Each structure stands twice: as structure tokens, then as C-alpha cells.
Amino acid sequence: MADTILRTKDLSVSFGALRAVNQVTLDIEARKFTTILGPNGAGKTTLFNLISGLYTPNEGRIFFRDTDVTGLTPMQRVQAGMGRSFQLTNVFPKLTVHENIRLAAQSYCKVGYNIFRDHRKFQKVNEKTEEIMERVLLQHRRKSPAAELTHGEQRKLELGMVLALEPQVLLLDEPTAGMAIEEVPTMIDIMRTTYAMGTTIVLIEHKMDLVKQLSDRLVILVNGAVLADGDPAEVSRNPEVLAAYLGGGAVHGSAS
């Protein structure tokens, strides 16, 4: 059964004269792995920012599980079950890995408004934290401040924090960006397990090779609009897509 968990309808946003996202209508199916691909500046991250509530659209609506979430704050969307990771690593740099994940787990367990009990005494939070650290393979770095992690480890931490919130839909913005090549496979593994556990994943990626082996569906975004949408193998053979991806169709002829 193809039930839609996340839906955007005619979503548009402009910054000054630039129309960054232009009439995007997308149905994201539950428990599917959807990838959004596109050249730099195609509006992928902007689309995520609209969906997660960081920007307000000029036109269009966003639905999550049939509820209109267009007017909700980012925080309310997180609480509703939408999780997102950031393109630039966005963790708490001075706190340890354990504390970073614990904060996310604490939010999931909803014990934030506890003023006088020691934070270490919440069994449920502790268990959750350990579980997530295991899942993103960071147990051995638990005491390191996040700022001291390698870039790849920070990306895993970032993902771990999102996972701790147990979102129903996971928006991942280039989780492997800037990662050393040897670290990429573990990241893919983490995404695979998460997907296998029943989470719907929407991924923004740049690397075609990585995308083909993971996704059920491929959406190509160019100049803020959907250019192609469908089965990964098919879409990636689409000549229009190839042209766009290799340069927006511009400057052919003069390239030599």
C-alpha cells in the first residue's frame, strides 16, 4: 500500500529576485527511500528548509500525515515526528558525544522540564543514549567533545542525534558531504539499518553512484523545480537529466 507520509503542494519560495524553489509538488511514501538529486544551487537544501520549517514558503502547503504543518514552527514539526540533519555539521561543539546524544534522547523521552532530579538518573534516557551510540558506532568516542571529532564522526553524531528522536520521516541533507572516502560505507550502513527499521528516509545527495544503490525513488531538482521523478535506474538514464546535471544544459558547444 502506498500511503503518503509527507506531501508538498505547489511549494514556492523566492529570495529577492531568485526563485529558489518553484512549484514543487511531491508525495513521499512511507517506509520508502527517496533521494533528491540536483546540481549545486538547485534548491535542494532550500526545499528541506521549507519542509522542516526553517523558511516560510511564499506559496504552497506542506502536509505531514494529512495534517497541514505549513504554519508550524520547526520545533513543533520535530515533535510531530519529522527529523532532519543539516548539511553543515550542526552539533553542540563543546559538549561530549554522550551529552549530545543524551540531549536528543532526553527530548524524545520528554523529561526536559525536570528541575531538581539529576539528569543521570533517568534510566530510559540512558538506555536510549547507549542504543543510539551503538547504532552510529561512536561508543569509543563517548567522552570526546564534539569539536574534537573528525568530520566524518561529526556527521555520524549529527545523524545519531536525529535518530534518537525516533522520527517517522528522516530528512538527510548530504550526510556524506566532506567525509573521507573510507568513512562513507559506514554511513551508508547506518542509513540502511535505519531504513530497514521502518523509517521513511528522504536524502539529498550529490553523488549519483551512492544514490543508485540506496534509493527506491529518485527525484531530480533543477533550478528549484522537479525535472524528473521515478525509478532510479530509469531517471539516471534520462538524457535531459544527464544534461542538466552536467551543467544545466548551458554552454554546450563552447565546451571543448
Place this chain on the structure above:
Amino acid sequence: MGTFVTLIINGLAQGALIFLMASGLSIILGMMGVVNFSHGTLFLWGGYSYVWSYYAIRFSVVMRLFPDAVPLTRFGSILTIRGVQLPPDAALPFVVELGIFLAALAFAVVLVFALGYVFEKLFISRVYGNIPAQILITLGIQVVFTDLVRVIWGPNPFPIERPPFLNGVTAFGGARIVHYNVFLIIVGAVIAVVIHRVLTRSKVGMVIRAGLQNPDHVRAIGINIRGYFSLVFACGAALAGLGGALYMPLVGNVVSTAGMSNQILAFIVVVVGGLGSFMGSALGSVFLGLMGVAIAMLIPGLSVVANVLVMALVLIFKPDGLFGLAVKKHG
């Protein structure tokens, strides 16, 4: 009707004074991202140095022209402020009085300009980009230099007079028009026009407008924006100094707490008018001046809290200020 006119003129005069402070504060905030918590001190230094130099110059001029003039009571501590009583039927010619007044104003403005320049070079330039440190350091300067005023000129308030040629009242219809207030309005309007022209026409203005948006880009096109920072900060200080110098004769006595209370008015204007917007601070000043006078007349008990109340309401209902930001910064 007469009362109404009086009220408007008084309010506009108040607004002009607040504007002198708020415009500098607002431009500095918009361009450099610095909230100058020492702005009130600069105002105070403008006031005291004007009063001191006015009396000092007048004293020596009168003593030279009229050897039988009588020196009057002295105020002050390290530096003293001494009045002089002219012999009966004697008066200084208008030109001389005007000269003394302008010289004292110029002295105050130049001194405060220099003070602002030194503050920027010595303290503020070290903490650009570090907002908490800016707040803390300028607050420290405020406390120290306000106490320094008390050390130099004594802690007690004392009365002063306006220059005689501005010290009149004209009855017009039912209205009592205080000449000094009209003078303040003219000064405020002239300064507003000058600032506006500088901002829109000159190279300095271009750099300021560009810097409001992104100082890094200005540096990357080959402009030493740090130099402009010092200049703009010092000019903002000079405006505050001018405000202080014109304020003291208006209220008729010199108090060392005037710096802080006027700084707070300026803060309220900047918050109400929208951070970093020149037009906002101009309109906000006029608004606050008129409102202050109206409330002082209608509900005197409320006058202390009214300003803060307005600010609180604006923040609750329109957090970006009544007149919005000139530039929305992205990110």
C-alpha cells in the same frame, strides 16, 4: 489651541535632542553591530565640557571688557565653573555672546569626538564581533567615565543659564513659545538633513550603507572599513556630545545622572524605531518626544514608566520595531 502649539513645540524640541543621541547610536549599531552602552557618558561629557568652557570663556571675556564685573559662586571640583555678574546696565554685544556660545559648543563637540575616537581605538576595536564583550566593555566605560565627570566637576547638581539671546519666550496667540525650544528644533532638523545627505550622497555614506549590509564585502572591494568604523563611531559620539551640550541649558541645571537617563531614552528610540534604521530613529525620536511631553502634562504620574511601557508594548507586538529594519540581514 495655544496649549496644543506649546505642547507640539516642546515635544519636537525634546525629540530633536533625543534624535541627536539616537541617530549616532543607531548608525553605529547598524554598521558595526556595536551597542554603545557608553553613549550616555559621551552625552554627559558633551554637557559638562560645554558648560565649563562656556562659563570659562565668558568669564575671561567679561573680566577683560568690564574690570569691575563681580565673580560669582563657584561650582566644581578639579575644574571649577565660575559665573560672573555684569555691572549694572552693561551687556555683551550679540556677536560676542553668539561667539562665546558657538565656541563652547565647538569645544564640547570636538572634545567628545576625540573621546569617541579614543574609545573606539582603545577598547571597542578589540572586541568587534564579540557582542557580550562589547556590551560589557562599553558598560564599564559608562560607569568609569561618568564617575570621572563627578571627580572633575564635582558630584552635586548646579544651576546654569541659557545664552541670553536664546533665553526668551514669545507669546503667540495662546501659546508660549520658548525660543530655546525653537532653536533646538532647527538644530535637530538641520542635523537630520545633513546626516541624510551624507548618507545618500557622499562616499562615506556609501560605505556606511554598504557596511550596514556586510562589512566583509566592503573590505573585499578594497576599502579599509576599520578606518570608517573609527570615524563613524567618533561622529556618533560627537552627535551625542552636541546633544549633551544643548540639553544642559534646556533643563537649566547640570546633573551627572543625565547621561544614563538620556541614554535610556535613546535606547528606547532605537528599539522602538527598529535596530539600525536611520529613518526609524528619526521618527522614533519625534514620537517619543511628543509622547513624553503629552504624558507629562496629562498624567504626570505616569511619565517615568510611559517610555518603558511603550517599549515593552512594541517588543511584545512588533519585535522588529515600529519602522522595521533598513536591511534584513540574511542568516
Place this chain on the structure above:
Amino acid sequence: MDKLKAIGTINIRKTAALAALLALFLIIPHYMRNAQLIMFSRVFILAVYGMSYDILRGYTGFINLGQAIFFGSGVYLGVIFLNMQNNLGSFVLALGAVILFSAAGGFLLSRIVLRTGGVVAAAMVTLAIGEIVRNIAERWRSVTGGQDGLPLRFSRVALDPLFSTRVGGYYFSLAFMLVMLLILRAFILSPTGRVLMSIRENEQRARFLGYQTNRYKTIALIVSSIAAGLSGVFFAVIARFANTDYLSIQYTLNALLITLVGGTGTLYGAIIGSFFVTWIQTFLLDLNRSFPGFTLFRYPMLFVGSFYILLVMFMPSGIMGGIYRLADWYRSWKTKRVT
């Protein structure tokens, strides 16, 4: 295993040192002159005031320039209540009143300040509000005594015997500081405290973890206001006098200076900061007494303020921060030598 043992010994050593320090503080008052007793009592109380500020600045990064509103109101409420009835009951009433007042004030302040979002606007607004409150207090002579201030009418406070002497006051202040230290420490170690820390680090991220950051900031503001208010009530008993200075920007500056000296984000630092600030102010006061002709000494804020400016410029993480950094450096140097 070795590591665990090492942690154990450090803990035992630490506890022993703390116990010794506490014993010392319990014994010394019997060997001190009145002036020294008063000074130490002030140190303890101002330490709590400093901690209240640290909760804000150190744990949320929010700069409140109206903190003295709560401290000063505490002093006034203390004097007013004790002037009505000079006993322990009325002291407790004053504490209750100040908790209500500070909680309400902190909440109102958060409504106004948190709307603007920025540190800059918040600082400007709190400064304005603080000055207006002082202004009102100055004009409301029937209650506050205006610029003359409000003395505690009974020269000897006929409270609990503990309280009536300067030694009693010392113990009261010490106990107050210890209790507040435990409470505030528990607050910081609570889930709420952790969230506050994360807000200081990266507020947007905290929001994306599903935390309503403004609510947490409101909680921090209220807790901090209450702590400041309570320290004000205790201060009233030691100072035996209330005036508008306690509401003024100078007293906010004192709190800032305490956290600057002690370093932010460490409650203990406030104790050291408070020692330092109280000592330097007492020292300057003595100087003024010894050299009455010298005008400069009549303005202690001149020196305090200059010192403060230098501190912001050259030791932004505070004296304690500097010491921690030295300790870190020493530790790494030692391990480097071992390996």
C-alpha cells in the same frame, strides 16, 4: 582499573579538602573582628548573587543588565518586612514575598525580552527597565525613603539569637550560601539545566531537538531572579540598610564582575569572584577613610570599573578560567613528560 582507582582517590582527596575548608569556615568567625565578620558575610551572600547571574550568563548566554532589580528589591523587602516586625517569622515572610516578586518579575521580563531574540536588544531593554525601576524607587519616597535610603530601624536585630550578633549573621550567610549552592547545582545538573547548556551552545539545534527554547530560558530567568532576590533579603540583614544603589546599574556591574573574575559556567567561581569584589571594595573604602583629602578615593566605582574593563579586555574567561587553563596546560605537560 587504575583509572577508576585514580578517580576514587581524587574524590576522597577532594572531599577531604572540602571538609577541611568547611571546618575552617566554621571556626574562623570566633577569631575575627566585627568588620571582618561583616565582610565575610557579604562575601557569602554576594556569592549567591553572583551565582544567580552565572545561571543566566554562564548557562544561557543571556546578558541581563537589570539583575540588580531583583537584588535591590530583595534588600528593600527585607528591610521593610523586618521593620514591621523584627522577628524570624517576618524574615521568612520577606523570603516568601521576594520569591513571589522575583518569579513574577522574571516571568514578565522574559515575556518582553525573549520576543526580541538577540543578546543586544535584550541587554538594551533590561538596562532600560532596570534604570526605570530605580527611578521609580527614588521617587516613591514614602516606601523607599528616596535617595536617603531606608535603615533597618532596630539597631540590634532582635531575631533568633543566632541572627542578632555579627557571628550569627556570619553563620546564617554561610548556611544560605551552602544551601543555595546545592540547590543551584542540582538545577544545573537537572535535565532542564542540561537543555539550557545546549541552548547556549547552539540554540537553533536545541530547537531542532524539539525543545521549546524560550520556555527553558524563561525558567532560567525565573530561577536566576529568585536567587538574586533571596540574596538581597539576606543582604538586608547584614547591611542593615536599603537604598537605591542596590537597584542601580552599579550592582548589576558587581554581579558581572563577580562572574568575570570567577569565570562563567562554574558556580564555584562565583565564590571566588565574590571574595575578590568584596575585598577590593572594602579596600577602596578603607583607602578613602585613610586619605579623606584625596578626591579619587571617594569614587570606588572608578577603580572597580577600570579593573572590570581591563578584565573584559585581557582575561575574557575570568581569573578562574585562566587558572583552569594553566591547570590544563600543566596536566598535558605532565602526561607528555611521562610518555
Place this chain on the structure above:
Amino acid sequence: MDQLLKAQDVVSYIGPYTILHGVSLEVGHGEAVAILGRNGAGKTTFLKTVMGLVKTRSGILELDGKSVTGMEPHLIQRMGIGYVPEDYGIFDLLTVEENFRIAMWKEDKETLERRDYVLDLFPDLKLAYKRFARNLSGGQRQMLSIGRALVNDNKILLVDEPSKGLAPVIIESLAQALIEIRSHTTVLLVEQNFALACAVGQRFYIINEGRTVESGLMEDLVKDKELQALHLGI
């Protein structure tokens, strides 16, 4: 001495983070060189490092044989670098004319001639000359940014991702303009749009993880599909 811009093992940092780990490249007089690489590889940071907007920890950065490390950005610019930042660096509160004037070192005859040349190159700007820059479209902003960097007697033009967020038609006209510009000015171009990079650049460098990993002639890269796939993800 015949290298105009020379970078050797440049390491730069922002706060506690090291961004560039060792970038080495050379641009000769009159050359057009493209820097390629994936998102977040450090291309933009490299240009910012050249301009002094990002601090250098170690390494050599020279323009025309003179070291520029540790210099203030405005002094580096005055040594003869025209810089077109990623987000255009256009001042919204200034008119197009003022955006030109603020960038001019002096308003002499040659400078004004260069400005007129730029206005001929980008006729759009001529039409919008008295308008405020905030009313310009994305493409016009890019043109203004490039044009503004040309009004001074620069030795080299640094252009950061001119194609970003622009429509194909506009990218095409930009490419024509850049090809025209490279005939008289040295150009260092950072670009992700491979076609544009190929059209403008004669030589290339690839940056990955903050390091230069490959370099060569552009025509060789066009043929080498394997290298493209490895570093550019295409």
C-alpha cells in the same frame, strides 16, 4: 617570477576549525584556471583565504612575487585582485552606479573607460544603472559583481561559482562574457558547473578535503571520465 598567483601548502582556519589542509596552485599571467571539486571541498574557502577573509595558518601565498599572508583584505585587494564572492557581495542599499563607484580606487579616465567597457559587456546593467541593487535579478547581480571587480586595474580576477542558482540561459551569457574577459585578464574560476568550467578554464585544479589532489590541462580532464567520476561525482 612569472607566476602571478602562487599558493604553496596553504593551511587556513576559522576559529578552532582547520578548513584548508594544504592547497598548492599556480596561475600564470594571462591564464584562465578553474578550480573544481565537490561541495564542501574548500574551493570557496581558498578564494577567501587569498583575500585574507579567512586566516592562513601556514604556507605561502604570493601575488606577483609578493607575499599576501596575514594582510588586511582591503590591502590585498589593492594589490590588484578583483574578487567576485559566492553570494555576489552586492550592496542592496546602493544603486548600481554607487556599487561601481564604491569599488573604484580612483575616478580617473581609465577607470571610467573600464566601467563603460563593462556596461557594454553587460547591457542589462546599463539599463538598471540608476536603480537600487536590491531590485536586480540574480543574473544581473552576478553581472554587477563581475563588472564591479573589473573597474579597477586588476592583475587577476577571482570568480566564485558564477553559475550558482542561475538559469541556463543566463549561465550561457555569463560564459560568453567570461571568455571575453579572459582574453585580457587573468582569471581564476571556482566552479561546479563542469561545462562552464570547461568553457572558460584552460587548466584545472581539483580540491578535495581541503587539499589540491589533481591538476592538468582542461582538455585532458574532459577526456578522463574516470577522474571526473572520482572527484566530481559525475
